[in-house]
Amino acid sequence: xxxxxxxxxxxxxxxxxxxxxxxxxxxxxxxxxxxxxxxxxxxxxxxxxxxxxxxxxxxxxxxxxxxxxxxxxxxxxxxxxxxxxxxxxxxxxxxxxxxxxxxxxxxxxxxxxxxxxxxxxxxxxxxxxxxxxxxxxxxxxxxxxxxxxxxxxxxxxxxxxxxxxxxxxxxxxxxxxxxxxxxxxxxxxxxxxxxxxxxxxxxxxxxxxxxxxxxxxxxxxxxxxxxxxxxxxxxxxxxxxxxxxxxxxxxxxxxxxxxxxxxxxxxxxxxxxxxxxxxxxxxxxxxxxxxxxxxxxxxxxxxxxxx
Numbered sequence: 001x002x003x004x005x006x007x008x009x010x011x012x013x014x015x016x017x018x019x020x021x022x023x024x025x026x027x028x029x030x031x032x033x034x035x036x037x038x039x040x041x042x043x044x045x046x047x048x049x050x051x052x053x054x055x056x057x058x059x060x061x062x063x064x065x066x067x068x069x070x071x072x073x074x075x076x077x078x079x080x081x082x083x084x085x086x087x088x089x090x091x092x093x094x095x096x097x098x099x100x101x102x103x104x105x106x107x108x109x110x111x112x113x114x115x116x117x118x119x120x121x122x123x124x125x126x127x128x129x130x131x132x133x134x135x136x137x138x139x140x141x142x143x144x145x146x147x148x149x150x151x152x153x154x155x156x157x158x159x160x161x162x163x164x165x166x167x168x169x170x171x172x173x174x175x176x177x178x179x180x181x182x183x184x185x186x187x188x189x190x191x192x193x194x195x196x197x198x199x200x201x202x203x204x205x206x207x208x209x210x211x212x213x214x215x216x217x218x219x220x221x222x223x224x225x226x227x228x229x230x231x232x233x234x235x236x237x238x239x240x241x242x243x244x245x246x247x248x249x250x251x252x253x254x255x256x257x258x259x260x261x262x263x264x265x266x267x268x269x270x271x272x273x274x275x276x277x278x279x280x281x282x283x284x285x286x287x288x289x290x291x292x293x294x295x296x297x298x299x300x301x302x303x304x305x306x307x
Contacts, residue, residue, distance in 0.1 A: 080230030082288030227276035
């Protein structure tokens with residue numbers, strides 16, 4: 001009997017304890033749900049902040065190296081390397097100059113040739129003077145937007161150059177795609193420049209395989225493409241990698257032409273390529289150095305009083 005009473009008491013005690021614990025269980029459950037909801041809200045806010053921050057971060061640009069630019073199949077490829085080397089020399093040699101006229105430009109060219117043990121005789125000097133006249137007709141280095149469009153005079157001087165710089169008919173497939181470097185095409189400057197380089201290499205292959213082109217047109221096109229590849233990489237590196245470390249940077253982004261242009265890099269590369277095309281048909285002129293002068297004139301037009 002005592003055992004039964006004892007069991008009943010224990011049962012009542014357990015029932016009572018169970019009733020007392022139920023409110024605590026409900027509270028814990030509510031607390032857990034609330035905590036999870038708050039955690040989810042904080043996580044959502046954090047993700048939004050991370051996403052917003054990511055939108056503000058500028059995509060990383062990468063330096064384009066020589067091995068990414070090279071095309072050994074193009075016989076003018078070395079001229080592209082000389083072009084970039086001349087640009088480095090030019091910006092250092094003119095650091096204290098307030099203006100560069102034709103006479104000063106020829107002195108700079110002579111010094112560059114001497115430093116690199118390259119031959120420069122009377123024929124070459126005459127060729128560079130003729131080249132400068134052609135640049136005047138193209139408007140390179142002059143105030144205003146850069147559109148290297150051949151004039152009637154230039155077309156009379158160099159019909160081949162006219163075919164290349166103002167392509168139509170059978171020359172249309174060989175048109176330089178320098179507008180592909182513009183921001184409106186999307187992606188980073190690195191991506192656009194590398195794509196342009198590969199597209200240009202494909203055009204070079206087409207020129208080398210063509211059976212319709214004569215030697216003069218073929219050489220002018222190959223010179224143009226080689227310089228354009230190296231020029232595109234050079235100005236990409238100046239604008240996105242070297243920046244203030246380069247003497248070209250401020251002028252490249254703040255000059256009158258840069259402000260007026262939709263894509264100043266496209267214009268400078270176009271001027272470069274035009275200079276190379278002209279240089280390829282002028283006797284004695286090295287296309288790399290000749291195009292380098294055109295490129296520098298287009299990038300820092302306020303320094304030049306060449307023509």
